[in-house]
Amino acid sequence: MVGYTSNKEDVQKRLKRIEGQIRGLQRMVDEDTYCIDVLTQVSAATKALQSVALQLLGDHLSHCVQGALAEGGTAAEDKLKEAQAAIERLVRS
Numbered sequence: 001m002v003g004y005t006s007n008k009e010d011v012q013k014r015l016k017r018i019e020g021q022i023r024g025l026q027r028m029v030d031e032d033t034y035c036i037d038v039l040t041q042v043s044a045a046t047k048a049l050q051s052v053a054l055q056l057l058g059d060h061l062s063h064c065v066q067g068a069l070a071e072g073g074t075a076a077e078d079k080l081k082e083a084q085a086a087i088e089r090l091v092r093s
Helices: 005-030 035-071 074-090
Strands: none
Touching: 005 035, 035 074
């Protein structure tokens, strides 16, 4: 079972909302909407994706990493390294 299983419906709803935002951005470009207005919506979509990423990361830490830590051994070390790499990717983006 993955960490977001209990929140799967919420994650799906948020992703569908973001999908709608992206379609709206495509329409804005098709309609030659003012650049700043398009950029504002790009920023909103980016923040929405970051919010989903943080939720998934939190679920991963509280479920997958916590479970691996309880087991101990190399599985715990591997999960911690994996989480650290994910955090680094999020910070860089």
